[in-house]
Amino acid sequence: MKPCEEEGLGAAAGGDPWKECMEVAVQLARRAGQIIKKALTEEKQVSTKTSAADLVTETDNFVENVIISALKEKFPCHRFIGEESTAAGSKCVLTDNPTWIIDPIDGTCNFVHRFPTVAVSIGFAVNQELEFGVIYHCTEEQLYTGRRGQGAFCNEKRLQVSKETDKSKALILTEIGPKRDPETLKLFLGNMESLLKAQVHGIRVIGSATLALCHLASGAADAYYQFGLHCWDLAAATVIIREAGGIVIDTSGGPLDLMSCRVIAAGTKEMAMFLAQEIQTIHYRRDDEN
DSSP states (O other), X not given: OOHHHHHTHHHHTTSOTTHHHHHHHHHHHHHHHHHHHHHHTSOOOEEESSSTTOEEEHHHHHHHHHHHHHHHHHOTTOEEEEHHHHHTTOOOOOOSSOEEEEEEEEOHHHHHTTOSOOEEEEEEEETTEEEEEEEEETTTTEEEEEETTTEEEETTEEOOOOOOOOGGGOEEEEOOOSXXXXXXXXXXXXXXXXXXXXXXXEEEOOSOHHHHHHHHHTTSOSEEEEESOOHHHHHHHHXXXXXXXXXXXXXXXXXXXXXXXXXXXXXXXXXXXXXXXXXXXXXXXOGGGO
């Protein structure tokens, strides 16, 4: 039997074809997390990608290679989208094939500065539908998981989003994005100003989109928005938030487009639509246009 046929056997037999995949993802996330935690306090070789604020280290590349090499050995016919391999020129295209979507270090700027809010993120999609997500907070040893139809958990404790609908009681999370040109900064700061004028409780930026989204899934914040994040930032977290009872949509208020580099996530539809109406679009190139 060919390897690809063996990989599809579980589905054909009516079993759970992705259970083993998720178990492997958890093992690799923990393994990667230990590498990152050790490297956090060491000297780093830092380079830039799309801008002076878009950083990459040798650890990003090493961790991504560790994850993808192990997955290719186990699942040779699966496809892979990784942040650093995409930066190196690999195509970022989501097909119907089983696809792993990987961010080896989310919060690289934090990592460079030894700021401990860093995570590894592994998402998995089949037929362009997200099946599960695994995010590991490397310094806190918190494992966030979500499986479509089976709930979301942090270290096996079930997650539940906030059900806040009152904007005046809302804590909003966001991230800046890599662009720093005057027009982008004007829009970014203008969006924050609009929300503060609307009397939200507060706005927070923690330097890691995946962990901010995990905080949303845990109910510690009420909503999140960003322009300039990527599919590897979103894939795993989207499953976790949805399985925790939350909403993940496009900034226009329509369905999420994983490749659009923009998102709104919230515990309630009311909070999501409030954000969609308040914020102005910051344009970024799509992930699948590289």
